[in-house]
Amino acid sequence: MAELQFREAIREAIDEEMAREEKVFIMGEEVAEYNGAYKATEGLLDKYGYKRVIDTPISELGFAGIGVGAAMNGLRPIVEFMTFNFAVLAADQIINHASKAGYMTGGQISMPIVFRGPNASAGQLGATHSVAYDSMYAHFPGLKVIYTSEPDDAKGLLKSAIRDDNPVLFMESEQMYGMKGEVSEEEDYIIPIGKGKIKREGSDVTVVAHGKMYHVAKQAAAQLEKDGVDVEIIDPRTVKPLDLPLIVESIKKTNRCVVVDEAHPFAGFAAEIGFLIQREAFDYLDAPVQRVTLPDVNAPFAKNLFDAWLPDAKNVIEAVNKVTYRN
Amino acid sequence: MAKKNTDEVNFAPRGIGDEKDGAVQKGVDLPAPTKKKHKSLGLSEDDLKAMYEQMYLQRRFEERAMQQYQKGKFGGFLHLYIGQEAVSTGTVYALNDDDDIITAYRDHGWGLCRGITPNEGMAELFGKKTGCSKGKGGSMHFAKTENHFWGGYGIVGGHIPIGGGLAFANKYNQNGRISATFFGDGAVDQGALHETFNIANLWGLPAIFAVENNGYSMGTAARRHTVNEIVDRAKGYGMKSRVVNGMDVFSVYEAMKEVAEEVRKNSEPYFLEIRTYRYRGHSMSDPQKYRTKEELENYQKNDPIERLKTYLKDNKILKDDGIQEIEEKVEQEVLDAVEFADNSDFPDESELYDDMFAEDEPYFHN
Numbered sequence A: 001m002a003e004l005q006f007r008e009a010i011r012e013a014i015d016e017e018m019a020r021e022e023k024v025f026i027m028g029e030e031v032a033e034y035n036g037a038y039k040a041t042e043g044l045l046d047k048y049g050y051k052r053v054i055d056t057p058i059s060e061l062g063f064a065g066i067g068v069g070a071a072m073n074g075l076r077p078i079v080e081f082m083t084f085n086f087a088v089l090a091a092d093q094i095i096n097h098a099s100k101a102g103y104m105t106g107g108q109i110s111m112p113i114v115f116r117g118p119n120a121s122a123g124q125l126g127a128t129h130s131v132a133y134d135s136m137y138a139h140f141p142g143l144k145v146i147y148t149s150e151p152d153d154a155k156g157l158l159k160s161a162i163r164d165d166n167p168v169l170f171m172e173s174e175q176m177y178g179m180k181g182e183v184s185e186e187e188d189y190i191i192p193i194g195k196g197k198i199k200r201e202g203s204d205v206t207v208v209a210h211g212k213m214y215h216v217a218k219q220a221a222a223q224l225e226k227d228g229v230d231v232e233i234i235d236p237r238t239v240k241p242l243d244l245p246l247i248v249e250s251i252k253k254t255n256r257c258v259v260v261d262e263a264h265p266f267a268g269f270a271a272e273i274g275f276l277i278q279r280e281a282f283d284y285l286d287a288p289v290q291r292v293t294l295p296d297v298n299a300p301f302a303k304n305l306f307d308a309w310l311p312d313a314k315n316v317i318e319a320v321n322k323v324t325y326r327n
Numbered sequence B: 001m002a003k004k005n006t007d008e009v010n011f012a013p014r015g016i017g018d019e020k021d022g023a024v025q026k027g028v029d030l031p032a033p034t035k036k037k038h039k040s041l042g043l044s045e046d047d048l049k050a051m052y053e054q055m056y057l058q059r060r061f062e063e064r065a066m067q068q069y070q071k072g073k074f075g076g077f078l079h080l081y082i083g084q085e086a087v088s089t090g091t092v093y094a095l096n097d098d099d100d101i102i103t104a105y106r107d108h109g110w111g112l113c114r115g116i117t118p119n120e121g122m123a124e125l126f127g128k129k130t131g132c133s134k135g136k137g138g139s140m141h142f143a144k145t146e147n148h149f150w151g152g153y154g155i156v157g158g159h160i161p162i163g164g165g166l167a168f169a170n171k172y173n174q175n176g177r178i179s180a181t182f183f184g185d186g187a188v189d190q191g192a193l194h195e196t197f198n199i200a201n202l203w204g205l206p207a208i209f210a211v212e213n214n215g216y217s218m219g220t221a222a223r224r225h226t227v228n229e230i231v232d233r234a235k236g237y238g239m240k241s242r243v244v245n246g247m248d249v250f251s252v253y254e255a256m257k258e259v260a261e262e263v264r265k266n267s268e269p270y271f272l273e274i275r276t277y278r279y280r281g282h283s284m285s286d287p288q289k290y291r292t293k294e295e296l297e298n299y300q301k302n303d304p305i306e307r308l309k310t311y312l313k314d315n316k317i318l319k320d321d322g323i324q325e326i327e328e329k330v331e332q333e334v335l336d337a338v339e340f341a342d343n344s345d346f347p348d349e350s351e352l353y354d355d356m357f358a359e360d361e362p363y364f365h366n
């Protein structure tokens, strides 16, 4: 195992896949000469040159679509968005084209493209720079969505994403690029898309949390342990396809579930998990499923409002208290 | 640098001009400033003093803001306008007070110039309820709609159509007002600009679109992100255009005055490329490896504030002590603003839910 920052794990995955396969290239704003806005692509230009590490103008729709066309025509693009907040401008290419071309042409077209970049909020960046998009893209058929919480998952899953013949949205948390974690040194380390992971074993309640919210759940679990509550944490890692059996098996054991999600509540990931659980594990539930999400409100700037807006360990503990009927 | 020219195939930007490290690049060459003196531009001595005060305020406000940011008094992004003050000041003096102005996230100078008080501005940076946007917007989202300043916007190019919409409403209402939309050179690559230019000319919208070409979009020099001369974009849409020296407040004033008159009279859009320079990094986290100190110093020789100061002295409008008086007044105002911001309250947590909907009792789905 090697201790790597999130950004280093991502860089290693890209580097290894570019070395392995000539058809893989990366493009995006400031990815080449500036070495990446968040330094995920540092050093890649020096190594692979201007053919395969490509700076783009601020033209999200244009370069995302160029990636789609290049993928149709046999290449394997990695398109970096400076954040997924800006990828909204490219949503037409992702939602209307990347996700549908294969289906509409009766399978003639394959779409091996990865759209990646930071997701959700960083500190106090205001309403247009703080949205979590994994739930939104997961809504659309034909897209795979990954939002990882740890460097190890990031490396193994990004390599899978690059090798996948479908469009994959690979999301990273803006606040987590500097976060360190143990990463496997196994040669060609691959984690399959669609497999979640029990990150903490427990018997009293299942907490489902991915991305940045996994760390919030972990904090809450440590606190709850002191109070005698044994939390099991499942990180689904990929939002779609979702490892539902893993979640259901856990609930059969704990009989209680809290979903923690960094997106807004309505029609989001937490809502979907809540529905699936009541359908698949209704007889095993001792309490209604609870969710912890952002409020149905845009991101505020003021520090105190921002802190109140973002889900924290306290919110998770409250939800766990509800499902365990502890005052 | 990487093996740019040895690659058989490469997608390095073709750009305009040759790479000359450190030299002033084509594409951000400053056109000659206007030769006109203030009287023939229709500016009084009092106007000049006020303009000087305004430009000095914008600069000191931001220098203090930077200091407070470094002290950890507030977080988020901080994009400084330092170096570009002649653009906001020349424009605001040239337009009518009820003409509409909208800009991108580099918005402090614009806000101050359009009547956001230093107190309201600094408090917004601190995220306090006394800020111009009640602490909800922060650095990128200053706004004061009662003064027809429609705010700063954080999605590059996203506000360009909105500027067209402000003009649409003015034409619809036949109120004689025009709109002026400002954006950076990076924004000219967005589809939003092209769609808006087409519609604006098609419908004869009374709108000025102005790019503040400060040479860089984040770490990318203009010639590396966009082809040909930016000012020529207008041609494809049959729009009139011109290039303006944005380091000289008289030049901006003159151009804006003439263009505004034409736009108002004929109800037609107009495109300006205002060439200027940003002295600071893109934001506070930018190490600025993409440019040399020499290049920066070269532009600082054209500093808009120093230029106006020299003019005031050469034309015996103000002596050193008069200048000093203005500067001390501004300095005090800015220090007071820092104190005001520091002493103001954060919004109450219950205000998190305010302003989402126009209703008194909005519906939330939590």
Ligand SMILES: Cc1ncc(C[n+]2csc(CCOP(=O)(O)OP(=O)(O)O)c2C)c(N)n1
Pocket (backbone or CB within 6 Å): A029, A058, A060, A082, A086, A089, B106, B154, B155, B156, B157, B183, B184, B185, B186, B187, B188, B214, B216, B217, B218, B282
């Ligand atoms: C749609 C979109 N893409 C990317 C960004 C990230 N970003 C913010 S500012 C910026 C550079 C913009 O440069 P320019 O338009 O020249 O304005 P300047 O900063 O020079 O005033 C970038 C890439 C963004 N905010 N919005």
